[in-house]
Amino acid sequence: MKNKFKPISISLSPNVEKDDVLLALNLLIRPWKWKQGKEIKILENEFANYLGVKYAVSFNSGRSSLYAILKALSASPEQSRGEGEGLKSGDNVLLQAFTCNASINPALWLALNPIYVDCNQENFNMDIDDLKKKIIINKNSRVLIIQHTFGLPANMKEIVEIAENNNLILIEDCAHSLGASYNGKLTGTFGKAGFFSFSRDKVISCVYGGLAVTNDSSLAKKLLQLQDKFGQPNLFWIMQQLLHPILLYFIILPVYNFFNLGKIFLIFSQITHILSKAVHWKEKQGEMPDYFPKALPNALAILALNQFSKLDKFYNHRKKLFDYYLEKLKNTKFVLPETPQGYKPSYLRFTVRHPNAHKIIYDAWHKENILLGDWYTTPIAPFDTNLKKMHYKEESCLNAEILAETTLNLPTHINITEKDAERIIEFLKKYESNGN
Numbered sequence: 001m002k003n004k005f006k007p008i009s010i011s012l013s014p015n016v017e018k019d020d021v022l023l024a025l026n027l028l029i030r031p032w033k034w035k036q037g038k039e040i041k042i043l044e045n046e047f048a049n050y051l052g053v054k055y056a057v058s059f060n061s062g063r064s065s066l067y068a069i070l071k072a073l074s075a076s077p078e079q080s081r082g083e084g085e086g087l088k089s090g091d092n093v094l095l096q097a098f099t100c101n102a103s104i105n106p107a108l109w110l111a112l113n114p115i116y117v118d119c120n121q122e123n124f125n126m127d128i129d130d131l132k133k134k135i136i137i138n139k140n141s142r143v144l145i146i147q148h149t150f151g152l153p154a155n156m157k158e159i160v161e162i163a164e165n166n167n168l169i170l171i172e173d174c175a176h177s178l179g180a181s182y183n184g185k186l187t188g189t190f191g192k193a194g195f196f197s198f199s200r201d202k203v204i205s206c207v208y209g210g211l212a213v214t215n216d217s218s219l220a221k222k223l224l225q226l227q228d229k230f231g232q233p234n235l236f237w238i239m240q241q242l243l244h245p246i247l248l249y250f251i252i253l254p255v256y257n258f259f260n261l262g263k264i265f266l267i268f269s270q271i272t273h274i275l276s277k278a279v280h281w282k283e284k285q286g287e288m289p290d291y292f293p294k295a296l297p298n299a300l301a302i303l304a305l306n307q308f309s310k311l312d313k314f315y316n317h318r319k320k321l322f323d324y325y326l327e328k329l330k331n332t333k334f335v336l337p338e339t340p341q342g343y344k345p346s347y348l349r350f351t352v353r354h355p356n357a358h359k360i361i362y363d364a365w366h367k368e369n370i371l372l373g374d375w376y377t378t379p380i381a382p383f384d385t386n387l388k389k390m391h392y393k394e395e396s397c398l399n400a401e402i403l404a405e406t407t408l409n410l411p412t413h414i415n416i417t418e419k420d421a422e423r424i425i426e427f428l429k430k431y432e433s434n435g436n
């Protein structure tokens with residue numbers, strides 16, 4: 001029977017199923033498995049095989065993975081400046097606005113200079129014309145980071161050409177796009193390197209985790225050295241992550257709306273550090289918390305492997321819901337996502353545009369107990385990120401700023417049932433028929 005206190009939610013550990021929770025419980029009482037174990041290598045090998053790349057090196061987040069890639073590409077202190085040498089502080093990194101601070105901070109932590117390229121209003125990915133302009137304006141651009149926003153691949157044919165013609169190191173941000181492909185080639189396999197995220201709201205999740213991938217053997221060697229040098233997070237941090245699915249599944253979600261008990265418990269757990277937050281306050285100021293950059297602990301590799309084994313099941317479910325939303329929202333005021341031929345998305349979220357997006361999200365929550373997605377309400381999320389510290393100049397990426405006001409996302413994850421999807425559509429249609 002449906003629990004009426006449990007919200008329909010796009011967030012709050014969306015991928016966690018009973019077997020994941022039981023696995024986390026099992027690990028909680030086996031601390032000797034938390035750090036050391038064979039599963040780290042198994043995950044890395046399975047992942048590399050799946051992508052068809054030579055090397056996959058795990059870290060405790062997408063953030064740490066990107067940091068490791070940029071660090072591995074950096075010049076050694078004794079190197080002097082010259083063509084083709086490593087990255088140096090102050091070098092420009094081109095990346096898109098309409099993202100989260102987790103994809104900017106690794107560059108800032110290495111004293112690199114983010115240059116924001118605007119995104120496209122239609123597909124939320126980097127705008128190619130603006131990219132060309134920014135390359136001309138910013139002469140010493142060395143790196144191009146391409147985000148496959150919400151799981152829709154970017155136009156990799158054009159991007160690879162642009163990167164090659166301008167001597168830019170191409171890195172793919174595949175935090176949203178595990179399983180997505182462009183003309184039959186999986187995202188993460190186009191550039192010098194790519195990285196994936198297994199954080200709580202991603203395609204698969206182990207609360208905190210990620211991987212850097214590459215076919216370049218000298219880059220891979222440096223990544224492995226960095227994995228070793230960073231070391232693993234401490235036992236308390238690992239425990240926080242193991243508790244996350246357990247507390248959410250058994251305590252927080254079932255009573256989330258019962259006089260807000262679940263919500264209060266979640267906030268209490270985060271204040272008392274029983275659970276970790278997805279974003280540390282320091283990151284909103286461009287600073288680095290002490291648990292980054294780190295290697296992936298074995299316990300989280302075990303959770304990630306379990307989720308990875310369900311990738312096809314998750315994908316089919318996401319696609320089914322995506323198609324359902326698409327069908328039901330046809331001929332409404334919602335501007336719907338388009339999937340051009342040759343693009344296979346991961347369907348992480350179903351993102352639509354509507355002039356009253358923020359009001360819809362607010363009403364869905366306050367009137368219907370439906371938590372819709374608000375990725376992203378500012379050009380660099382979350383909303384309280386210090387944009388100056390991110391080197392973002394207001395009005396420099398107008399499309400990103402417009403989208404921040406006009407997008408909302410619908411959930412496609414495995415815990416959304418057909419009935420839930422029906423309720424979401426019912427609410428959106430009712431909203432429309434009331435003349436909104």
Ligand SMILES: Cc1ncc(COP(=O)(O)O)c(C=O)c1O
Pocket residue numbers: 060061062063064099100102103147173175176196197198199208209210
């Ligand atoms: C687009 C994008 N890039 C990078 C990241 C960083 O991943 P992680 O949360 O695993 O550090 C995230 C998620 O936070 C993201 O959404």
